Amino acid sequence: MDEPMADAPGPQVRVTFTTTEADLQLPESKRQLLVPADIRRYGLSRILNSESMLDTGSIPFDFLVNGSFLRSSLEDYLTSNGLSFETSITLQYVRSLIPPVYEASF
Amino acid sequence: ATHITEQQDENARPLRDYSEALELWTTFQTKTQALSQSLSSQLRLILTPTQSTKLSGSFRTGKRLNIKKIIPYIASSYKRDKIWMRRAIPSKRAYQILLCVDDSSSMSSADSNSSAGRLALESLVMVARALTVLEAGQVGVLGFGTDVFVAHALTDPPFTSHDTGARVLQHFTFRQDGTDMVRLLRATIDQFREARMLQAFGSSGGGSEDLWQLALILSDGLVQSKDHARLRPLLREAMEQRVMVVFIVMDDARGTNKGHSVLELKEARFGPDGIPVIHRYLDSFPFPYYLIVHHLEDLPGALAALLRTWFAEVNS
Numbered sequence A: 001m002d003e004p005m006a007d008a009p010g011p012q013v014r015v016t017f018t019t020t021e022a023d024l025q026l027p028e029s030k031r032q033l034l035v036p037a038d039i040r041r042y043g044l045s046r047i048l049n050s051e052s053m054l055d056t057g058s059i060p061f062d063f064l065v066n067g068s069f070l071r072s073s074l075e076d077y078l079t080s081n082g083l084s085f086e087t088s089i090t091l092q093y094v095r096s097l098i099p100p101v102y103e104a105s106f
Numbered sequence B: 001a002t003h004i005t006e007q008q009d010e011n012a013r014p015l016r017d018y019s020e021a022l023e024l025w026t027t028f029q030t031k032t033q034a035l036s037q038s039l040s041s042q043l044r045l046i047l048t049p050t051q052s053t054k055l056s057g058s059f060r061t062g063k064r065l066n067i068k069k070i071i072p073y074i075a076s077s078y079k080r081d082k083i084w085m086r087r088a089i090p091s092k093r094a095y096q097i098l099l100c101v102d103d104s105s106s107m108s109s110a111d112s113n114s115s116a117g118r119l120a121l122e123s124l125v126m127v128a129r130a131l132t133v134l135e136a137g138q139v140g141v142l143g144f145g146t147d148v149f150v151a152h153a154l155t156d157p158p159f160t161s162h163d164t165g166a167r168v169l170q171h172f173t174f175r176q177d178g179t180d181m182v183r184l185l186r187a188t189i190d191q192f193r194e195a196r197m198l199q200a201f202g203s204s205g206g207g208s209e210d211l212w213q214l215a216l217i218l219s220d221g222l223v224q225s226k227d228h229a230r231l232r233p234l235l236r237e238a239m240e241q242r243v244m245v246v247f248i249v250m251d252d253a254r255g256t257n258k259g260h261s262v263l264e265l266k267e268a269r270f271g272p273d274g275i276p277v278i279h280r281y282l283d284s285f286p287f288p289y290y291l292i293v294h295h296l297e298d299l300p301g302a303l304a305a306l307l308r309t310w311f312a313e314v315n316s
């Protein structure tokens, strides 16, 4: 009945997704999510693109947190801002302008 | 073993201003008066035993022989034949109830009128008052976040004065930067074990009272998922110790919290193939007895229904 320990995830952070892009809105029930704390924009993009979220295939997304682009893991963002895992992070997603070549180096 | 620190942590963690806490208690007590009365009258029916489980007395017929009467019976040449015991007196029940309030910062929000923290404190006042009116037994309050603290010991005086209540509310500021539910359960089980021993030691009836121990956890329900598996053995241990744990999820549906219900909360994990899999957070929630409260008015009925079910299961 118990889940095997191997399945136990690492620390998680609660995020709320928002966007201003009219064609990429999530239904209200999908905006709140717990994600692995070590996640970066690539992982977040994969989640948003997945079938149970936007089902958009492979659009590269960028994420704005408090007005700046997320360029570290969420965990690093919390640490460098003196925030704890109790904090819910609001992530505004936009279509990435970074060319796909750069994407491959992530 | 868990360490419950009282003195040190009180020095480290700032308390809420006393007069502010007093005003909060007074406001909440007035606001929840009717609900509290409703809860206490529902609980009275549930917590007071109606079935006689203890055998006693001297009768001509009955369920079991009263050993003390056998020798006089023989000595009287079988004339004193009231040698049987019957189920006559409902066994007296004693309760020890711990209200465990989540003091972590996920409980607070920018809008202080609609947050899990505020709902938890209102619930705390309502339940504490209902139990005090019932005179059901000892009531204690624990706070938890990164660690566990005692805001009101089981042996402290009941919540009959606003002052007692205010001193408890002073401890809750929702600034702890973690939610260690494993530590809370460990501390709860340990507290109850100690309280049970004290009760057995102190009761003049030689342990004739039937002791029931109940923990009510008031929290937003946000626990690191990696802790879910670690909580299960502790929940089993609590059950073996006959400690009932009820998790009351504070899911404030007022104002700005709309659309942020824990019922909707999802969880994303990456499979070995790197593909994200999304689950409902509550699907792996390990507490067998939990209820979700969106409005304070939901709590009396929901809690009474859950306890009624549980007592029926235990007594069957």
Ligand SMILES: [Mg+2]
Pocket: A086, B102, B104, B105, B106, B107, B178, B179, B222
């Ligand atoms: Mg928390």
